[in-house]
Amino acid sequence: MAQRAQSQFLRIFDGSTTYVRWQNYYVNQAVTLDSAQWSYMPFGASGVVESGASGGKSVEISVPATNIVVEAFTYALSLGRLCELKVYEFSSSIDQTAPQASQQLIASYTAEVVNVSGTFTRLDVELGSSLSPVGAQVPPRKFTNFLIGAPLRI
Amino acid sequence: MSIKVSDPLALLPYQNGLADPVLVEGAAEAAGDLTAKQRAYKIGDPVPIVFCRRVGSNGGVLVSPGATEGRYQNDATTNELTVSLHLVLSEGDLPTIPIKDVFAGPCRQGTWDQNYDRRSGLWTPGNLVTTVEGKTPWSCPFYCGTGGRYEDMTTLSYVNSFPDGSDRWDQQVHVFVRQGIKVTRIIDSTLGPSNNVIDLALYLMNSSGRIPPELIDNAQMLAAANFCETNGFYYNGVFKESLNLDEWLEQIGNDFLLRLVEIDGKFGFKPRLPVNQNNTINTSAVDWLFTFTEEHLLPDGFEIQYIPLEDRKPVCLQMMWRQQPDSDIGFARTTEVRYTGEAAAGPFEQYDLSQFCTNETHAVKVAAYRLARKKYITHTLRLNVRPASYNSTLKLGNVVRVRLRRETATTALSYHDFLYEIDRIEKTAGGACVFDLTQLPIDDQGRSLVALDVVAATAAGVQLSSGRSNFICDENESDDETPLGSTGTTFTPNPDDTSADLPTPITEFPGGGFPPIGPNLPNPIDDNPLDPLDAEPGGDFIDGPSGFDGSPGVGNVLSVPSEDFDGEVCWTRVGSDGTDTDLGCSDTYTVVTDDIGSQIKASGGGSADPATSSGFGPDIPLGTTQPVVNNIEILDTTRQKLYSFKIEYYSDFTKRLCTSPFTVTAGSQTTELATNYNITTFGVRIAGDYEGSEISPCGDTRAIKRNAILEIYTGTAWVKFTSLWGGNLTSSTSFNETYDWGTYFKNVTVDGSRIF
Numbered sequence: 001m002a003q004r005a006q007s008q009f010l011r012i013f014d015g016s017t018t019y020v021r022w023q024n025y026y027v028n029q030a031v032t033l034d035s036a037q038w039s040y041m042p043f044g045a046s047g048v049v050e051s052g053a054s055g056g057k058s059v060e061i062s063v064p065a066t067n068i069v070v071e072a073f074t075y076a077l078s079l080g081r082l083c084e085l086k087v088y089e090f091s092s093s094i095d096q097t098a099p100q101a102s103q104q105l106i107a108s109y110t111a112e113v114v115n116v117s118g119t120f121t122r123l124d125v126e127l128g129s130s131l132s133p134v135g136a137q138v139p140p141r142k143f144t145n146f147l148i149g150a151p152l153r154i
Numbered sequence: 155m156s157i158k159v160s161d162p163l164a165l166l167p168y169q170n171g172l173a174d175p176v177l178v179e180g181a182a183e184a185a186g187d188l189t190a191k192q193r194a195y196k197i198g199d200p201v202p203i204v205f206c207r208r209v210g211s212n213g214g215v216l217v218s219p220g221a222t223e224g225r226y227q228n229d230a231t232t233n234e235l236t237v238s239l240h241l242v243l244s245e246g247d248l249p250t251i252p253i254k255d256v257f258a259g260p261c262r263q264g265t266w267d268q269n270y271d272r273r274s275g276l277w278t279p280g281n282l283v284t285t286v287e288g289k290t291p292w293s294c295p296f297y298c299g300t301g302g303r304y305e306d307m308t309t310l311s312y313v314n315s316f317p318d319g320s321d322r323w324d325q326q327v328h329v330f331v332r333q334g335i336k337v338t339r340i341i342d343s344t345l346g347p348s349n350n351v352i353d354l355a356l357y358l359m360n361s362s363g364r365i366p367p368e369l370i371d372n373a374q375m376l377a378a379a380n381f382c383e384t385n386g387f388y389y390n391g392v393f394k395e396s397l398n399l400d401e402w403l404e405q406i407g408n409d410f411l412l413r414l415v416e417i418d419g420k421f422g423f424k425p426r427l428p429v430n431q432n433n434t435i436n437t438s439a440v441d442w443l444f445t446f447t448e449e450h451l452l453p454d455g456f457e458i459q460y461i462p463l464e465d466r467k468p469v470c471l472q473m474m475w476r477q478q479p480d481s482d483i484g485f486a487r488t489t490e491v492r493y494t495g496e497a498a499a500g501p502f503e504q505y506d507l508s509q510f511c512t513n514e515t516h517a518v519k520v521a522a523y524r525l526a527r528k529k530y531i532t533h534t535l536r537l538n539v540r541p542a543s544y545n546s547t548l549k550l551g552n553v554v555r556v557r558l559r560r561e562t563a564t565t566a567l568s569y570h571d572f573l574y575e576i577d578r579i580e581k582t583a584g585g586a587c588v589f590d591l592t593q594l595p596i597d598d599q600g601r602s603l604v605a606l607d608v609v610a611a612t613a614a615g616v617q618l619s620s621g622r623s624n625f626i627c628d629e630n631e632s633d634d635e636t637p638l639g640s641t642g643t644t645f646t647p648n649p650d651d652t653s654a655d656l657p658t659p660i661t662e663f664p665g666g667g668f669p670p671i672g673p674n675l676p677n678p679i680d681d682n683p684l685d686p687l688d689a690e691p692g693g694d695f696i697d698g699p700s701g702f703d704g705s706p707g708v709g710n711v712l713s714v715p716s717e718d719f720d721g722e723v724c725w726t727r728v729g730s731d732g733t734d735t736d737l738g739c740s741d742t743y744t745v746v747t748d749d750i751g752s753q754i755k756a757s758g759g760g761s762a763d764p765a766t767s768s769g770f771g772p773d774i775p776l777g778t779t780q781p782v783v784n785n786i787e788i789l790d791t792t793r794q795k796l797y798s799f800k801i802e803y804y805s806d807f808t809k810r811l812c813t814s815p816f817t818v819t820a821g822s823q824t825t826e827l828a829t830n831y832n833i834t835t836f837g838v839r840i841a842g843d844y845e846g847s848e849i850s851p852c853g854d855t856r857a858i859k860r861n862a863i864l865e866i867y868t869g870t871a872w873v874k875f876t877s878l879w880g881g882n883l884t885s886s887t888s889f890n891e892t893y894d895w896g897t898y899f900k901n902v903t904v905d906g907s908r909i910f
Contacts, residue, residue: 004541006585047582050417050550051590082368084419087581089545106545107581110369110419129416131364137399140362141201141245146652147307148222148242149300149645152194152279154324 058128182486184508204244223299246335259325261627264314269642275311374422391510439600455538468496491521514613522611530595
């Protein structure tokens with residue numbers, strides 16, 4: 001138990017383009033994971049929930065409201081970029097300077113940035129699905145004047 | 155604001171489909187009237203999606219399309235009415251329908267055309283009905299439609315004639331669709347009609363634009379599609395009601411023995427029963443991935459919730475589905491499912507699958523699943539456990555064993571020992587895991603009781619007669635495979651007539667690193683209105699100073715007007731070194747010679763306040779004067795009139811202004827300045843020695859550049875002096891050796907008289 005440590009890796013991406021890669025364990029250093037560089041950002045993530053129930057599956061991230069952070073999440077929210085959170089578990093007694101090859105991926109969560117709030121110094125980012133549990137969404141198309149003109153009135 | 159509550163365990167049976175939702179009982183969806191009046195689509199109605207695939211003798215759906223255009227014309231002699239309708243059958247492209255599958259009311263009649271992505275038929279809409287003498291006039295619609303683009307839709311044209319007096323001219327038309335819209339089937343990656351509900355779910359997810367493709371778990375979707383295909387769970391229906399996608403995915407999953415899951419943030423479906431490699435339902439012994447014991451539990455980490463009685467009582471399920479003959483109109487069927495010897499006379503619960511289910515076995519197995527869960531599942535669990543290897547191995551839907559020792563006496567050991575299915579996993583930031591578990595009941599061989607009952611459930615398989623007495627109204631043959639015609643036209647309305655496009659939006663949004671207000675906008679921060687209530691108490695109320703810039707002179711009588719302050723006024727001399735001298739309290743104060751160089755401060759006992767013992771509120775400042783100066787009247791020479799200075803100069807390329815007093819460091823010439831020009835007395839402080847000679851206006855030690863302008867107050871006005879010495883006055887090395895006031899202020903004149 002005492003040797004168990006968790007690191008979290010956060011990525012904002014869109015298609016094949018990744019905009020930021022942050023990790024919260026290796027303080028003030030960039031580390032390499034999956035052939036990519038992850039810079040340090042002292043964010044905190046709530047627990048990851050896997051469920052079949054509708055709603056209640058969002059993950060919340062608290063992150064310092066630096067210019068880079070505000071800009072990254074403003075763009076993510078405005079342009080529908082995705083956010084991926086990965087949680088790794090490893091032994092803290094072996095090496096704490098870089099991700100270990102033997103670390104275990106215990107949770108992975110990919111979602112949209114659905115809400116951002118906070119204070120002047122801290123942002124609380126909610127990751128989840130824009131699939132709202134309320135409101136009609138399907139069938140997606142509705143009859144319009146362009147499609148059927150002014151229709152027959154019986 | 156964020157309110158976070160953890161789901162109560164009592165909700166788990168409802169969330170995972172174990173407990174039944176609130177029932178809405180009514181007529182089966184498939185039991186619509188055949189001879190109802192023809193309906194018309196309205197602007198804003200959802201465009202229906204016909205999703206089906208008839209395989210063998212099963213599948214397909216009867217659609218009752220709405221009309222968008224109509225033409226009504228009668229014969230001027232016989233009064234025979236010809237009705238032409240334009241109908242929208244479905245979104246997307248449907249394979250061509252044979253003539254045997256189109257109906258006017260209950261009868262195969264009419265001339266039909268079918269098209270995709272354009273209007274069917276060439277007739278123009280309108281009401282051309284005339285009154286024929288001796289005949290009953292037709293009462294047809296007058297607003298007959300205008301036509302549209304019919305983009306990405308399958309359309310139909312229907313033309314039929316009715317004799318004088320017929321009451322069938324406005325009956326609803328129906329189309330039996332054997333092959334629905336074409337989608338890319340996930341199982342064989344082929345474009346074509348599908349009856350797999352997973353294909354429909356993927357179609358809706360993608361077309362709704364609500365879920366990015368990256369958030370759909372295609373592997374889970376494929377497994378679920380194979381489960382449905384293998385076990386004969388098919389969707390043959392019309393998706394026409396406006397629904398919430400999330401809610402529909404959950405509900406439709408229950409009717410196909412699937413569970414909507416979100417794993418790693420990605421949507422997918424998982425079978426609700428254990429399955430074999432070949433996607434059949436597993437009825438062998440259930441294996442589990444992990445056993446939780448006392449070793450894993452955290453304090454208070456065990457919570458149990460039993461299923462309430464109302465959800466466990468025996469019931470009879472009336473499953474409604476649709477029997478779909480090959481050559482006739484389908485109709486709703488019911489199959490009652492109950493455990494032998496239970497609920498023979500009810501209670502009954504109704505489940506309507508007739509909108510999409512054309513297979514009785516499908517309906518029976520869904521019923522068996524619901525009944526078996528009611529019968530066997532007794533409780534749910536919530537375990538809060540320490541982190542361990544299962545952090546990375548256990549997934550939603552996995553089976554685990556929970557074996558906890560219950561010790562109520564030394565010799566009375568028992569175990570809470572059950573298998574469970576994982577319904578929810580919460581991996582907390584602290585490392586602990588919370589598992590919500592639903593009991594997986596097994597028999598003495600370790601086989602799932604629910605799976606056994608579902609597999610064993612079989613339908614009676616009896617095909618009922620449709621009850622149709624004859625086919626005399628059919629004008630088209632029931633075995634006529636002739637495809638509908640394809641006459642049609644493309645109407646291309648101008649999109650600008652029905653849309654309003656906004657300019658292309660910006661794609662660069664200001665983030666935290668950019669000022670949100672651009673440089674071209676006025677800076678508003680100085681424009682805020684003052685709030686008098688925010689001001690410090692007191693103010694600058696002293697009357698009486700008569701000198702330059704409000705400086706008091708000797709002999710001035712200072713006072714505070716009663717309209718500004720009605721209390722007792724006290725006076726204090728504030729010396730240039732900061733020391734205070736009490737001058738007493740009175741309504742006025744007369745400035746004396748000792749005050750020269752010092753400031754006079756007035757303060758009061760506050761406004762009248764009967765709540766205090768003194769009758770006055772706390773002391774408040776009433777003002778502080780400028781330093782007291784000598785009176786101009788005592789000067790008797792032009793030079794001695796110089797008692798205040800302003801100097802305007804350029805430093806660091808910026809025009810600066812300083813009003814006296816300012817520091818003149820004149821070294822050994824102090825005496826000369828004081829004696830000859832009297833400027834010590836009148837606000838210019840002379841300090842330092844010869845080596846530090848400099849002029850420091852207002853303490854600004856920056857270099858005074860060339861062409862400085864000196865203004866001197868002569869007692870009546872400010873006089874600007876030009877032609878000042880052109881050197882660098884702060885550069886002591888440059889003028890130490892030539893120190894001379896006449897040099898520094900060369901050609902300085904007052905009122906035409908040179909003073910330097």
